[in-house]
Every structure is written in structure tokens, then in C-alpha cells.
Amino acid sequence: MENLIPNEEPLRQEYFMSEVNDIIHSRAMDKGAYPTYKVVTFGCQMNARDSEKLSGILSGIGYTEAENEEDADLVLFNTCTVRENANDRLYGRVGQLKKSKEKNHDMIVGICGCMMQEAEEVEKIKKSYRHVDLVFGTHNIYKLAEILFDHLTTKKQIINVMESADMIVEKLPNKRQYAFKSGVNITFGCNNFCSYCIVPYVRGRERSRKPEEIIDEIKTLVADGVKEIMLLGQNVNSYGRGLEEEISFAGLLERIAEIEGLERLRFMTPHPKDLSDEVIEVMKNNKKICKHLHLPLQSGSSAILKKMNRVYTKEDYLNLVKRIKTAIPDISLTTDIIVGFPGETEGDFLDTLEVVKEVRYDSAFTFIYSKRSGTPAAKMEEQVDPKAIKDRFDRLLKTVQDIAAENTKKNEGKCMPALVEGKNEHMEGYLTGKLENNLTVHFKGQERLIGEIVDVILDEAKGFYYMGHIKTSEV
Ligand code: SAH
Ligand code: SF4
Numbered sequence: 001m002e003n004l005i006p007n008e009e010p011l012r013q014e015y016f017m018s019e020v021n022d023i024i025h026s027r028a029m030d031k032g033a034y035p036t037y038k039v040v041t042f043g044c045q046m047n048a049r050d051s052e053k054l055s056g057i058l059s060g061i062g063y064t065e066a067e068n069e070e071d072a073d074l075v076l077f078n079t080c081t082v083r084e085n086a087n088d089r090l091y092g093r094v095g096q097l098k099k100s101k102e103k104n105h106d107m108i109v110g111i112c113g114c115m116m117q118e119a120e121e122v123e124k125i126k127k128s129y130r131h132v133d134l135v136f137g138t139h140n141i142y143k144l145a146e147i148l149f150d151h152l153t154t155k156k157q158i159i160n161v162m163e164s165a166d167m168i169v170e171k172l173p174n175k176r177q178y179a180f181k182s183g184v185n186i187t188f189g190c191n192n193f194c195s196y197c198i199v200p201y202v203r204g205r206e207r208s209r210k211p212e213e214i215i216d217e218i219k220t221l222v223a224d225g226v227k228e229i230m231l232l233g234q235n236v237n238s239y240g241r242g243l244e245e246e247i248s249f250a251g252l253l254e255r256i257a258e259i260e261g262l263e264r265l266r267f268m269t270p271h272p273k274d275l276s277d278e279v280i281e282v283m284k285n286n287k288k289i290c291k292h293l294h295l296p297l298q299s300g301s302s303a304i305l306k307k308m309n310r311v312y313t314k315e316d317y318l319n320l321v322k323r324i325k326t327a328i329p330d331i332s333l334t335t336d337i338i339v340g341f342p343g344e345t346e347g348d349f350l351d352t353l354e355v356v357k358e359v360r361y362d363s364a365f366t367f368i369y370s371k372r373s374g375t376p377a378a379k380m381e382e383q384v385d386p387k388a389i390k391d392r393f394d395r396l397l398k399t400v401q402d403i404a405a406e407n408t409k410k411n412e413g414k415c416m417p418a419l420v421e422g423k424n425e426h427m428e429g430y431l432t433g434k435l436e437n438n439l440t441v442h443f444k445g446q447e448r449l450i451g452e453i454v455d456v457i458l459d460e461a462k463g464f465y466y467m468g469h470i471k472t473s474e475v
């Protein structure tokens with residue numbers, strides 16, 4: 001039998017999907033129902049997209065989606081490990097499922113994603129969480145069917161974590177969370193090694209997908225009703241490195257924007273150290289590309305940026321913002337900021353506040369520095385006093401919120417296109433849409449507009465969101 005199994009991907013996974021499908025089908029015949037699954041996702045957009053791929057494989061082999069994890073026949077936790085104590089929360093939930101497994105003996109529990117790339121976490125599961133059946137990492141999510149097959153046929157705990165990625169496997173199924181928008185990976189991994197960050201260690205070296213694979217995927221998504229695409233990579237600007245064909249991120253953006261039927265194009269995350277003038281130019285000249293840039297600052301102090309290994313100074317960042325705003329005056333800028341990096345003084349923090357006030361972000365994710373073991377910064381002395389961090393964090397948040405409120409206020413009365421994402425769960429008869437700048441607007445409208453782009457008048461700014469009404473007679 002062994003020599004019937006293809007070695008080539010994705011043929012090998014197609015083989016295992018078909019094998020598992022047979023097992024699931026014959027069990028469903030006995031039980032009178034197909035089994036259910038729940039994928040629980042932590043972390044960033046990369047993980048969200050990976051979860052869509054995992055869901056696609058599970059749907060493909062006969063599972064249907066469950067409402068919640070306690071009732072599912074298969075639960076898969078797709079983990080994040082960017083902050084130090086993320087594992088406490090995870091193991092609490094994994095522990096809870098022991099009880100569910102006592103009631104449902106066929107229940108399968110799996111853990112995958114970034115945290116599973118850490119050897120000590122896998123050891124902990126082997127030792128203390130014997131009820132976990134599947135463990136795999138970030139480099140082999142495409143192997144879910146094979147890993148599940150191994151478990152179903154042996155009943156053993158299967159641990160299959162790869163230290164690095166051997167290849168990019170294309171053309172596997174996926175099941176989207178939204179019908180009308182989708183993330184699309186353009187690069188995997190990261191080579192930047194910012195000194196506080198674990199991502200390069202758990203996601204491996206940077207790899208770019210071939211442009212034709214990306215374009216094919218987007219064309220397929222658009223044909224399936226997708227209006228908005230978000231290109232995903234830890235540093236999208238370095239797209240193209242290592243590919244046979246010479247292509248830059250700017251070139252890729254231009255080629256994607258030509259795809260007929262695609263209405264909106266976004267990307268995450270551009271690293272400020274190498275956002276090129278070509279990218280700014282392409283954004284300026286292309287109506288489909290959202291006039292929004294998420295440009296992580298991390299710190300406004302050049303000394304701290306150096307210790308963070310961000311490879312830009314406060315002045316470089318402000319110059320870049322100036323170039324962007326000169327080319328695209330109505331650009332919306334958002335950012336990530338870390339407070340309390342080792343050695344951060346009050347003066348360093350004031351530099352951060354100064355940049356925030358000068359750039360005037362529409363919103364910002366603010367993080368308290370987490371001493372992430374395994375990163376160079378965790379070994380740095382001069383960890384900052386938690387009281388000082390809390391005080392700085394509160395001041396930063398207040399500044400960010402005040403500026404965001406002033407920015408949104410300025411747009412009151414304007415008409416902007418919004419992609420209608422769904423019903424507003426709290427207000428009867430209201431819909432929720434996303435503007436080009438990624439801010440939310442709530443307005444009255446019929447459910448049939450979900451997935452459409454409609455013009456909305458922004459009546460009232462409420463800090464990070466708006467209340468509005470539809471301009472046309474489509475209400
Ligand atoms: N590749 C992206 C960020 C990925 S991680 C970039 O370079 O911008 C998302 C965010 O988590 C980072 O921007 C950073 O602000 C935050 N982060 C990462 N490691 C952290 C740590 N150890 N403590 C606090 N915040 C951290
Ligand atoms: Fe982490 Fe820096 Fe890579 Fe972003 S660019 S994922 S912050 S190492």
C-alpha cells in the first residue's frame with residue numbers, strides 16, 4: 001500500500017483527503033450524521049488565513065462546522081505566541097476539553113500554529129496533555145489530512161512539527177470566513193529579527209510565492225464573489241526576493257490591480273525601513289488600492305529603534321510619512337507601538353508621543369512590551385519598571401484616542417464608499433461597513449446589501465467609528 005501513496009504535493013494530500021473522507025463517510029453511515037469541527041484562531045491575519053485553509057481541508061473531507069468547541073467532534077486550536085503568557089489562556093481551554101472528551105470518546109483535539117514551533121510547548125503537551133491528539137506547526141498545515149489519517153488509523157497522539165519549511169504547497173482547498181473579502185499570502189516567514197519579536201523563529205525564513213500563483217488565487221476568489229483582497233506578509237515590501245522572475249512589491253501590486261472584478265486591494269504589513277517610492281507611486285495612481293497604510297512605528301526614539309533592530313530612525317520614519325502625505329494627501333495612517341522596551345526612558349517615550357502627534361494616526365495598536373523568551377531583547381538588562389510602563393501606556397492611549405477622534409470628526413458630513421460586512425448585532429435594522437481607511441461605519445440598510453460597496457454619508461464621528469446613512473435610495 002505504501003508505494004501507492006504519492007510523494008509529490010499536493011497529490012499526496014489529495015490522496016490522504018480521499019482516504020480520510022472514506023473513513024469519515026463510513027462512520028457517518030453508522031452514526032447517521034457527519035462529524036463536526038471547530039477551528040479556534042488566535043493571533044494575526046496570517047493565522048486567520050491559515051485557519052481558512054485548515055477549515056477548507058476539514059470541509060473537503062466531510063466535516064461540517066460546529067457552533068462551539070465543546071460540541072464539536074474535532075477541535076483545532078491555531079495558536080499565537082507573540083506575547084509571553086499566551087500559553088496560559090490556551091492550556092486553560094485545552095484542559096476544559098478533557099471533560100467534553102469523556103462524554104464524546106471519538107472527539108479529536110488538535111493544536112497547531114506558532115506556539116507549536118517551540119520545543120518546550122510540544123514537550124508540555126506530550127507530558128501533561130495526553131488528551132491532545134494532533135500537534136503540528138506553521139510549516140506543515142497543508143498536511144492536516146495526512147496527520148489526521150495517521151491518528152485515525154493508529155489512535156495515537158501524532159506530533160508532526162517541522163523545523164523549517166520545505167516548500168510552498170499551492171492549490172489546497174480553503175473555506176473563507178467572509179464571502180466578499182479574503183486575505184492572500186504573498187510571503188511567508190520573516191528575516192528581520194526585530195529584537196523583541198518571536199515571529200522569525202516560529203514562522204521561519206522569508207519565502208515569496210510566485211506571482212502567477214498569487215494572481216491565479218485572486219482571480220479564483222474574484223470569480224467566487226470576492227471584492228476586497230488583503231495581501232499578507234510580515235514585510236510585504238521585500239516581496240520577490242529569491243524568486244526566479246524579477247518582480248518587486250510595487251510590480252506585484254500593479255499586476256494584481258489589473259484583475260478585472262477586483263474592487264479593493266489592501267496589504268499588511270509594510271515595514272517602514274523599505275517602503276519604496278514606487279509603492280507610494282503605485283498607490284497614488286491606482287484607484288483600487290485603498291488609501292490606507294498600516295506603518296508600524298514601534299517606538300519614536302532612534303536609540304530604542306536601534307536596540308529593537310528596526311533599521312530606521314525617528315527622522316527616517318517622519319521623512320517617509322512626509323513623502324507619503326505629499327503624494328497622497330488623503331492617506332489614512334495607522335500603526336503599532338510598543339511601550340516599555342528595555343532601557344526606554346521618559347525621554348524616549350516623549351519621542352514616541354512626538355511622532356504620534358506629528359503623524360496623527362487614525363488608529364494605533366498599543367502594546368505593553370512583553371519579555372518574550374527566546375528573543376534577544378529578553379536578555380537585555382534595564383527592564384522598565386511596570387508602574388512607569390502603565391503610566392506611559394495610559395498617556396499614549398489618551399493621545400492616540402484624542403487624535404483619532406479629531407481625525408474622524410474632520411470627515412463628518414463626507415460621503416465615502418463602504419464595503420458592507422454584515423448586520424449590526426446591537427442595532428435592529430442597521431448594517432456595518434468598512435471604509436477604505438479600515439474604520440467602521442454603522443448605518444440603516446437591508447441585508448441584501450451585505451458584500452456590496454455602497455456610498456455612505458458619515459453623519460457622526462464616534463472616536464474610532466462613525467454613524468451614517470446610505471446616500472442612494474437603496475435603503
Ligand atoms: N510584521 C509586523 C508585525 C507582526 S507582530 C511588523 O513588523 O510590523 C504584530 C505586532 O506585535 C508588532 O508590530 C509589535 O508591535 C507587537 N509585538 C511583537 N512582539 C512583541 C513583544 N515582545 N511585546 C509587545 N509587543 C510585541
Ligand atoms: Fe516581527 Fe519585526 Fe518580522 Fe514584524 S518585521 S514579524 S516585528 S521580526
Ligand code: F3S
Pocket residue numbers: 042043044045046047079080081082114199202203
Ligand atoms: Fe501571527 Fe502570533 Fe504567529 S502574531 S505570526 S500568530 S506568533
